[in-house]
Amino acid sequence: MSGGYHIVVCGGIVPDPLQTLEPAVGPTGPALRNEMMLPAVLDPWAGHALFEAANLAKSQPGSKVWWVSMGPKAKLQQLMMSMGQKVPFELVALDGSASGFTESAEVAAALAEAISSIPDLDQSRLLLIGGWESASRGAGSTLQIVGERLGIVDQFQGVDEVSVQEDGSLKLLERVEGGKHQISVCTAPPIVVGWATGKLPEPPNNPQIGMMNMRTVMPALQRAKAVQVGTGSLNFVSVRLPEQRRSTRIVKDATVEEIAQEIVEWIKD
Amino acid sequence: MNPVTEIERQSFDVDIVCVGFGPAAGGFLTTLSRELLNEDGTPRYESKVMPGMPLQISCYERADDIAFGVSGVATRARGIRESLPEFNHNDISMAAPIKHEKVLYLLDPIGASRRPASLKVADRLLGLLKWLPFYERDAFELPYIPPFLRKDGGYVLSIGQFLQWVGSNLMGSGTVTIWPGTPVASPLIEDDVVRGVRLIDQGVEKDGTPTAGFMPGMDVRAALTVVSDGPVGAVGRQLDEHFGLPEGNHQSEWAVGAKMVVDLREDVKLEPGTIFHSMGYPEPEIFGFMYAHSEQTVSVGIFVPSWFNNPARTSYRYLQHFMMHPYFWKYLEGGKLRSWGAKSLQESGKRGEPFLVGDGYARVGEGSGSTNVLSGSGVDEAWTTGRILAESVMEMLDQGESFTRENLEKRYVQRRRASWVEQEGRVAEKSRDGFQKSFVKGLMGMALSGFSNGRINISGNSHSGRQELPSAEAYYQGKIPAEEVRKIREDCKSRGTPSHDPLMDRAGWPQIPLDGQLLVSQQDALLMGGKVQAAPGYADHVVFLHPEFCESCGDKVCVDICSGQAIEADPDSGVRFDREKCVHCGACFWNCDQIVDDSGRTNIEFRAGAGGLHSAEN
Amino acid sequence: MEKILLLAFTETDGTLGKPGLEVLSAALKIREGLAGAELVVGLVGAKVGPAAGQIVGCSPSRILGVEGEHFSQSRYGTDAAAAEAICKAAEATIILAAGTARANRVLSGVAHRLQGNADTHVCGVDVADGALKVTRWYYRQRMQAVLQRSSRPWVIICDPSSFAPWTGSSRDDAFEAVAVPVPDSMRTTVTGTQAPASGAQTIRPDTEVLFVAGAGWTKSQADGKVKVNEAEPLILGFLDLTKASLGGSKSMVDLAGEGQQVLSFMTHLNQIGQTGATPRHPKGLATCCHGEEPHAVGWRFINERRAINKDPNCGWAQGKADVLYVEDAFAVMARVNELLKESK
Incomplete structure (x- = not known):
């Protein structure tokens, strides 16, 4: 499209998925044990969204990417050290909880307000992009509500591909049941896109992009608005680790033939 | 020609580039960053590469996060506290002031360790003293701790959490940038002048072949390159290869340190800040520690030194036996593994010091020979060398001096020579030589050097060459018949597995009763405690220079010592490397006994590599 | 007194698929547990009559339907409008739906329009001491939470295969049509689906x-x-x-x-x-x-x-x-x- 897109990526932080996670009782409700000590990473699906956004911006001259992220400021800063080298963006930072136990509607309200406050953002060119779910709350709610708050009713979730057609319309592939993709065409922005994985690999670290981003990242962090988000009307009766222990029968000394027969019988049972 | 290889290598300029973010870089950047702004907030120094902008300082860290370092830290923190007058341990998770200090001699309750005759006699004599109050659960507590070992007024730290705190403050200051996940491949040396560094290539296959996403590692050019990449860092070692070491210095003594962070069971009472150091078990050559952090959490670990001459040496299983020693098991039983890691230690200390400076570069930290091998202390020393360099650099900036070897000698090296790091390093220089002869002589040597301030030392065989290891058959002589050792080794080789487990089993070590919580298989430790990860798109950083040497190598010490079981024996190629399991401890290259040239270089090249541990608690 | 709405999107033939019938089981469990609660069924699709007949045996107090060509497409704009209209018409306090791709796309947004809240990926419901509790996972299935909500309306979107499908008698039955204002120009058009390449192996939820x-x-x-x-x-x-x-x-x-x-x-x-x-x-x-x-x-x-x-x-x-x-x-x-x- 002429003039390019205004792409706003919503992407939060989650604990590095490799870490051991245990629930704990925090001052305002459930929390993770040692939450502030856990290394943070960009939410994986939001990561795909960011990389796809940057790719789209690159292919559509005049486009610009804003990354709106809410999390404890120190954690966001740490995340920027690793993500800042990947793709060019302008950060809009909100200093607030990144907990999965918060109410998505409250998070959405804060994000929507921050997006509305971005100077010169043109809603008629807006692609609002994020992960279709987070690796923390895993609800797939926040982005929809941000879209609703911004009055966007062309929304797509579980998207693996967005392409700009010759007539300027957008073709989107959404994951649906049965391993299939639903194909939709939307004539023009604004749209909301909840990304699944897409096809792009993680971009390499580029120190020059890092140096360029840092000029806006540090001021954005310094002026990050403190936001209170809580559990809203949610009452957590319990949060616990699942009972995982099964009594595993270990078959050590059986022959291949015996094992194969047992498996086939079990499958057919 | 493949079009991807034609992609131009990009280059950009900064004023100062720092290689590796550990304690030394922390000390350097913290000290420097505090002086980079005038009182009115304007930059004190102007960038030469970007006129009108403040000084451009970038630090590149190999690991995926600045908090993914490994060290067992009980430190006096003298240098750290001097640099950070506002230091408050409550600001840093897992930090605790040191309250109680114990040094233990551990008896062998199993009878499987290989103890020399003199030690067996000593053990028997000590056995007669079990009625003393210093005896508890097969361990003797030293009633007196020599001052050179004491950590009075210091702190127990998690190096990961400490560096995270330091790094966050640094980034928050806005004066420096730190980039994790960015390994530095090599220094840029032009006519013996270091002009900056080259980052590693991305978008390549394991063997370095470019793929569609190829991005040649950028050149980061800088007037000053601060080399703080630790004992096994690629840049430091390439500088050593290029410039050599000062006459008489050598880096032939090493250790691999392995540690676990453990959550203790609820009923264990251990005051935060209690630290234990031990010797004597699981093998006399292996030293151990346990440090109580805050909140029911301890770090527990061992050091397996290069002078422990078992060719089937391992750190993982010995650590498990150490933890199960009755003295420590009282605390650890029922605990839960939270984190695990390993690193190499440059145990030559002052004697391993490289050229500290040259045109365009300066060395700080463990790779610069700052570790004190007598007090077993390295973090505070490394930090302090960084701090000294920062003070020197500021003087040079104030005076408008360029970063020539001569100027850096005058400002940095002289200041370092006058520092406590140097003075104490000299005391420690020969303190461990006795261990080259025997464990008992080693202990006596440490005591003599320590009490005499380094004036009296027990001489040893410390030499520039690599220490020869006996064969496994020779090591286990008297414990396992040679023919059986050979059979076990061959069997393991054909299956690609390390031989230490069956050899230790046969030598009388009981099997570890895996409980899935604290005592887990080494593979599970990678996933539960180590959380090891390697992003695609990078070349293997462990490279076997001459595969034919590996094919004919009998010992394959690299397979046994590998902390992550990332190196396996391979019937075809001798050995193979799996980057996904590597914790980047670097033990492979100094344990390799295939020497490829006169410089003592081994057949394993340990290059800069991405990935590794994802644990912020070590 | 709670008014429970089972909200479902019908299949192309107008029937209710297995996920919808599963959530109907959950809805009935809640109706049974909450004294005085009533159940309304709301259906959206190209046609909804067959579905209405299919579930009438569960004795809903009302069956509401939105049907027509606009609602044959799984599309946010029309689906959200339809769901909003049905929820309002039903005056529902608890809204249950199966977490199909179609429902997941819109219902959190609809909850916002209703000034309510949504909980997605619910895998269990329970009523104890007159209070409804739902179970869902956090942190990518690493920990499980039991939740209650003090506010209404409460939209509960259940993961497929979490409940046994309801089985009951069916008969032809009518439904109350709910009018939904459809914008003059819909900017999004669903043009079809793309199946995985021939022979490609995927996760198929319906397999054993x-x-x-x-x-x-x-x-x-x-x-x-x-x-x-x-x-x-x-x-x-x-x-x-x-x-x-x-x-x-x-x-x-x-x-x-x-x-x-x-x-x-x-x-x-x-x-x-x-x-x-x-x-x-x-x-x-x-x-x-x-x-x-x-x-x-x-x-x-x-x-x-x-x-x-x-x-x-x-x-x-x-x-x-x-x-x-x-x-x-x-x-x-x-x-x-x-x-x-x-x-x-």
Whole structure:
């Protein structure tokens, strides 16, 4: 499209998925044990969204990417050290909880307000992009509500591909049941896109992009608005680790033939 | 020609580039960053590469996060506290002031360790003293701790959490940038002048072949390159290869340190800040520690030194036996593994010091020979060398001096020579030589050097060459018949597995009763405690220079010592490397006994590599 | 007094699919548990009459419907408008829906329009002491929470396969049509679906067995050789014979970029676990998998689990599988395939 897109990526932080996670009782409700000590990473699906956004911006001259992220400021800063080298963006930072136990509607309200406050953002060119779910709350709610708050009713979730057609319309592939993709065409922005994985690999670290981003990242962090988000009307009766222990029968000394027969019988049972 | 290889290598300029973010870089950047702004907030120094902008300082860290370092830290923190007058341990998770200090001699309750005759006699004599109050659960507590070992007024730290705190403050200051996940491949040396560094290539296959996403590692050019990449860092070692070491210095003594962070069971009472150091078990050559952090959490670990001459040496299983020693098991039983890691230690200390400076570069930290091998202390020393360099650099900036070897000698090296790091390093220089002869002589040597301030030392065989290891058959002589050792080794080789487990089993070590919580298989430790990860798109950083040497190598010490079981024996190629399991401890290259040239270089090249541990608690 | 709405999107033939019938079971459980609660059914689709007849046996107090060409498409704008209109018409305080792609796309947004809240991926409902509690997972199936809400309306979107489908008598029945204002110009048009390439293996929720291929298939085997060429026909053969779903760990779909040999038919759609799917199948067979939490979350929702692995201490299986066969998966799967062929 002429003039390019205004792409706003919503992407939060989650604990590095490799870490051991245990629930704990925090001052305002459930929390993770040692939450502030856990290394943070960009939410994986939001990561795909960011990389796809940057790719789209690159292919559509005049486009610009804003990354709106809410999390404890120190954690966001740490995340920027690793993500800042990947793709060019302008950060809009909100200093607030990144907990999965918060109410998505409250998070959405804060994000929507921050997006509305971005100077010169043109809603008629807006692609609002994020992960279709987070690796923390895993609800797939926040982005929809941000879209609703911004009055966007062309929304797509579980998207693996967005392409700009010759007539300027957008073709989107959404994951649906049965391993299939639903194909939709939307004539023009604004749209909301909840990304699944897409096809792009993680971009390499580029120190020059890092140096360029840092000029806006540090001021954005310094002026990050403190936001209170809580559990809203949610009452957590319990949060616990699942009972995982099964009594595993270990078959050590059986022959291949015996094992194969047992498996086939079990499958057919 | 493949079009991807034609992609131009990009280059950009900064004023100062720092290689590796550990304690030394922390000390350097913290000290420097505090002086980079005038009182009115304007930059004190102007960038030469970007006129009108403040000084451009970038630090590149190999690991995926600045908090993914490994060290067992009980430190006096003298240098750290001097640099950070506002230091408050409550600001840093897992930090605790040191309250109680114990040094233990551990008896062998199993009878499987290989103890020399003199030690067996000593053990028997000590056995007669079990009625003393210093005896508890097969361990003797030293009633007196020599001052050179004491950590009075210091702190127990998690190096990961400490560096995270330091790094966050640094980034928050806005004066420096730190980039994790960015390994530095090599220094840029032009006519013996270091002009900056080259980052590693991305978008390549394991063997370095470019793929569609190829991005040649950028050149980061800088007037000053601060080399703080630790004992096994690629840049430091390439500088050593290029410039050599000062006459008489050598880096032939090493250790691999392995540690676990453990959550203790609820009923264990251990005051935060209690630290234990031990010797004597699981093998006399292996030293151990346990440090109580805050909140029911301890770090527990061992050091397996290069002078422990078992060719089937391992750190993982010995650590498990150490933890199960009755003295420590009282605390650890029922605990839960939270984190695990390993690193190499440059145990030559002052004697391993490289050229500290040259045109365009300066060395700080463990790779610069700052570790004190007598007090077993390295973090505070490394930090302090960084701090000294920062003070020197500021003087040079104030005076408008360029970063020539001569100027850096005058400002940095002289200041370092006058520092406590140097003075104490000299005391420690020969303190461990006795261990080259025997464990008992080693202990006596440490005591003599320590009490005499380094004036009296027990001489040893410390030499520039690599220490020869006996064969496994020779090591286990008297414990396992040679023919059986050979059979076990061959069997393991054909299956690609390390031989230490069956050899230790046969030598009388009981099997570890895996409980899935604290005592887990080494593979599970990678996933539960180590959380090891390697992003695609990078070349293997462990490279076997001459595969034919590996094919004919009998010992394959690299397979046994590998902390992550990332190196396996391979019937075809001798050995193979799996980057996904590597914790980047670097033990492979100094344990390799295939020497490829006169410089003592081994057949394993340990290059800069991405990935590794994802644990912020070590 | 709670007014429960079962909100469902009908299939192309106007009937209610299995996920909708499953959530109807949950709705009835809640109606039974909450004194004085009533159940309304709301249906959206190209046509909804067959669905209305299908569920009338559960004695809903009302059946509301929105139908027409506009609602044949699974599209946010029209679906959200329809759902909003039905919820308002029903004056619902508790809204239950099956977490299909279509419902998941719109219902959190609809909850916002209703000034309510939504909880998605609910996998259990319970009523105790007159209070409704729902169960859902947090942090990618790493921990489970039981929730209550003090505010209404409360939109509860349930994961498919969480409840047994309702079975009851059906008869032709009418529904109350709810008018939905449709914008003059819809900017989005659904043009169709794209099935995976012919022969591609994906996670199919409706199959009995999930076959999990671990990284071990692509690693050096006992003789030091990588045998991906042998692994591929073994796995594909099994999938063909059993029509099982295929899942794999993240490393299996990531390794291609590293120049490592990979199973050519694995894509991100096969990924299970921490950053992939956690599918629900009655049975799961894991082969050559190794790992601890979080790697093993991929088969959190598999009822019966068996594993083939050469390491008896494997964290993927110990305490997590019902049976662990300590054997070479290449040999076992080859024989399994032969036996399956023979028995056909």
